[in-house]
Amino acid sequence: MSAISTDTAVRTAGFARALIYLVLILFALFYLLPFGIMVLNSVKPLAEITGGNMMALPNVLTFEPWLKAWSTAQIGVEPTGLKPYFWNSIKMVVPAVAISTLMGAFNGYVLTKWRFRGDTILFGLILFACFIPFQIVLIPMARILGLTGLAGSTPGLVLVHVVYGLGFTTLYFKNYYQAFPTELVRAAQIDGAGFFRIFWRILLPSSGPIVVVSVIWQFTNIWNDFLFGASFADFDSQPMTVALNNLVQSSTGVKEYNVHFAGAILAALPTLLVYIVAGRYFVRGLMAGSVKG
Amino acid sequence: MAHQATSVDFRTKLQNWVPKLVLSPTLALILVFVYGFILFSVYLSFTDSRILPSYGWVGLENYDKLFRIRNWGIAVNNLVVFAGLYIAFCTAIGLMLAIFLDQKIRGEGLLRPIFLYPMALSFIVTGTAWKWFLDPGIGLENTMHLWGWDSFTFNWIKNRDYAIYTVVLAAVWQSSGFVMAMFLAGLRGIDNEILKAAQMDGASNFSLYRRIIIPQLRPAFLSAFVILSHLAIKSYDLVVALTGGGPGSATEVPATFMYSYTFTRNQMGIGASSAVIMLMTIVAIMVPYLYSELREKK
Numbered sequence: 001m002s003a004i005s006t007d008t009a010v011r012t013a014g015f016a017r018a019l020i021y022l023v024l025i026l027f028a029l030f031y032l033l034p035f036g037i038m039v040l041n042s043v044k045p046l047a048e049i050t051g052g053n054m055m056a057l058p059n060v061l062t063f064e065p066w067l068k069a070w071s072t073a074q075i076g077v078e079p080t081g082l083k084p085y086f087w088n089s090i091k092m093v094v095p096a097v098a099i100s101t102l103m104g105a106f107n108g109y110v111l112t113k114w115r116f117r118g119d120t121i122l123f124g125l126i127l128f129a130c131f132i133p134f135q136i137v138l139i140p141m142a143r144i145l146g147l148t149g150l151a152g153s154t155p156g157l158v159l160v161h162v163v164y165g166l167g168f169t170t171l172y173f174k175n176y177y178q179a180f181p182t183e184l185v186r187a188a189q190i191d192g193a194g195f196f197r198i199f200w201r202i203l204l205p206s207s208g209p210i211v212v213v214s215v216i217w218q219f220t221n222i223w224n225d226f227l228f229g230a231s232f233a234d235f236d237s238q239p240m241t242v243a244l245n246n247l248v249q250s251s252t253g254v255k256e257y258n259v260h261f262a263g264a265i266l267a268a269l270p271t272l273l274v275y276i277v278a279g280r281y282f283v284r285g286l287m288a289g290s291v292k293g
Numbered sequence: 294m295a296h297q298a299t300s301v302d303f304r305t306k307l308q309n310w311v312p313k314l315v316l317s318p319t320l321a322l323i324l325v326f327v328y329g330f331i332l333f334s335v336y337l338s339f340t341d342s343r344i345l346p347s348y349g350w351v352g353l354e355n356y357d358k359l360f361r362i363r364n365w366g367i368a369v370n371n372l373v374v375f376a377g378l379y380i381a382f383c384t385a386i387g388l389m390l391a392i393f394l395d396q397k398i399r400g401e402g403l404l405r406p407i408f409l410y411p412m413a414l415s416f417i418v419t420g421t422a423w424k425w426f427l428d429p430g431i432g433l434e435n436t437m438h439l440w441g442w443d444s445f446t447f448n449w450i451k452n453r454d455y456a457i458y459t460v461v462l463a464a465v466w467q468s469s470g471f472v473m474a475m476f477l478a479g480l481r482g483i484d485n486e487i488l489k490a491a492q493m494d495g496a497s498n499f500s501l502y503r504r505i506i507i508p509q510l511r512p513a514f515l516s517a518f519v520i521l522s523h524l525a526i527k528s529y530d531l532v533v534a535l536t537g538g539g540p541g542s543a544t545e546v547p548a549t550f551m552y553s554y555t556f557t558r559n560q561m562g563i564g565a566s567s568a569v570i571m572l573m574t575i576v577a578i579m580v581p582y583l584y585s586e587l588r589e590k591k
Contacts (some may be wrong), residue, residue, distance in 0.1 A: 020393045026408045027390060030468065032423040035411075041425075053439045054425075054432055106315050114312035124587055126319060129327045131579045133527050135551045135568040139337060139561060140330040141345060163326045166319050195311040212340035224415035226530040231556070241417045246536055248421050258427055264421040268414050279406055282413065283474055 009150050038082045042066060042261040049257045065258035069266060073259050074250065078235070080108045084265055085243035089223060089270075091154050092239055096161040103162070104169020104214060105207065109199055112168070112177040123174065130167035134227055137164075141161040145232055152234035160232065161222045168221075169214050176210040179201065220271050220282070240267045308331050331572065338569050342561035355566040364542050365567065368550040371457050372413045375546065376525035378458070382465045383521055384514070387472025392502065394473070395480045405477075408470035416467065420534025423463040424450070454545040456536055460528075460544055463535055464481055468524065472517050479513035480506065 028118055041049055042065050044058040071081035141160060142151070150156030180203060188198050229239040244267045247262045275282050308313060321509065338356070341349040359365050376536040389407060394401055426432045429448040437445035449455035491501055529548035538553075547567060555564030 017396070020398070023544040024390070024393050024398065024404055027386070028404055030323050031407050031411060033467065034419075034426055034466065035414075037426055039420050049431055053436050055436045103319055107319050108477070110316045116313065121586065122316070122320060124583065125328075126323050127583065127587075128579075131523060131575060131577055131583075132327060132331070133548070135333050135527075135529075135548055136553075136572045137326065137330040138568070139346070139555060139565055140333040141326070143333075163322050166323065170319065194313070195308060220413060224417075226415065226417050226533070227552075230533075231552075241415050241530070244415075244421065245417050248424070248534070249537065259331045260421055262426065264418045268418045271413045271415070272410065274537055275406075275410055279409070279470060283409065 017052045038261040042258055044258055046256055046258050065262040069166050069263035075246050082243050082266055085238055085240045088237050089239040092157045093222050095160045095252045096222050097215055100162045100165035100169050100218055101214045107170040107175045108173025108177045111174045124168050127167050139229055154237045166216050172210055213284050216274055216282050222269050334565050335569055338560055338566035344559040355562040357565050359566050364545050368545045368547045372546050378461045379464050379525050380521045383472045386469040388476050390473040391476035405458045408473050409495045411467045412471045416530035419467050419532045420531050423567055424535050425458055453540050475513050475517055479510045483509050522578055
């Protein structure tokens with residue numbers, strides 16, 4: 001996106017321009033409002049929310065809700081806070097992102113530089129995995145995880161996320177390597193370099209941007225996943241999203257809105273941070289997943 | 294000499310096989326976990342599976358039952374309403390914001406990330422934020438009352454007839470910025486020379502957009518439609534977090550229906566048949582799209 005010029009031939013002036021600015025600012029408020037309210041109310045005592053105005057600034061500033069959401073809030077039956085689930089998510093996300101990205105890189109390399117008959121059909125078959133509704137695999141997946149003893153474990157979730165991420169990572173690397181000069185690969189081949197040498201020495205060193213895109217895409221998707229976590233995880237492996245939902249939906253006791261908001265922000269922080277630091281690549285990943293190339 | 298020739302032969306042969314070997318784990322995983330699983334689910338949808346898979350063949354009985362379950366009717370109906378409004382609003386807002394941002398706007402670099410950041414959030418986070426914001430007891434309605442607007446009511450989230458529109462609202466909030474980014478990329482790819490020529494001929498801004506610019510965004514419209522309809526059919530997390538399918542079953546969608554029939558109501562056969570219907574709907578949209586995309590590339 002950053003490479004695209006902002007130049008346009010269309011000219012607007014006066015009243016129209018003011019209107020455009022007004023609409024843009026109103027929409028900016030619309031997008032900021034829900035998150036702003038979360039932040040605002042996560043630092044208020046509960047009484048100020050239930051007995052007061054959600055849009056008002058806090059009278060008393062407190063970080064109690066954050067501490068409570070992190071380490072003592074009741075989640076399910078245990079008063080553990082979100083902390084253990086945060087680590088569950090990390091333990092699931094890191095290997096899943098690394099494995100699916102590496103496999104996607106190799107797949108893209110094969111599908112562009114070592115083409116063989118029928119490879120387009122194979123790519124189509126892999127790509128289709130991006131688009132299935134996961135409901136269609138829930139039952140057999142539960143069965144397989146149960147049979148292999150991976151049910152309710154982090155390795156089981158890693159497997160699930162690797163498999164259903166492969167379509168995207170393969171797509172990214174294939175599109176990227178398509179533009180990489182094949183002559184360089186051929187020249188290295190004539191010099192006697194083999195399949196893996198060419199990959200490590202020639203392609204991988206220039207794959208920086210697409211690795212970032214793939215890592216960000218996979219990280220965001222896997223961190224934000226709820227369906228697989230809710231279906232296949234137990235206490236030792238439940239990710240942050242599932243824990244947050246349990247916290248918010250729990251019907252026992254007083255509804256501690258401030259703790260819910262603090263928890264929601266905690267669950268959102270890693271992906272938001274990635275978005276703020278590397279938003280450019282985030283957008284590129286979104287686009288590559290839709291309009292290809 | 295002869296010996297050397299065969300060893301070279303072996304090496305080239307190996308080199309020919311290495312790429313296929315490297316690709317094979319992915320293919321094996323996809324074959325089993327995507328295509329094998331789809332076949333298994335389709336098969337289960339024709340069986341009398343209840344709490345566990347069982348293999349008594351019942352033909353189309355599950356489908357027959359499925360379409361007579363009231364909640365499935367509600368779920369399909371909700372999906373049509375939700376998907377229609379979600380796609381329409383995201384496209385309209387996305388296109389408008391993209392066109393406005395494309396007018397040499399000061400602060401574009403600040404506005405763009407603000408429009409887009411919700412896409413980085415989990416639907417569970419979005420659901421939590423909107424759930425309490427829309428709650429009449431503590432959220433917007435309460436705020437308006439405290440600000441002195443006593444007659445203000447906004448209790449859609451608690452209202453059976455309107456709750457589905459709160460799901461639309463939260464979903465549009467989350468995805469419209471993404472559609473904006475797609476249209477903006479499309480707009481920035483349009484050749485300015487044509488526009489300048491049209492302007493010389495006295496075309497107004499409005500007709501410039503209507504006749505030249507928007508028709509050229511056709512690929513972006515198509516991608517947006519495909520991605521959004523796909524997201525809509527899959528949507529599960531947001532409904533769970535925002536309304537839990539309620540009040541009652543007012544915001545049930547196929548994804549929540551499938552989950553509850555399979556895992557909590559122990560009607561696995563019916564759950565599988567609902568998943569098959571979801572898959573077929575997505576296939577009907579995706580396969581023509583993928584086919585044209587892959588073919589155009591050659």
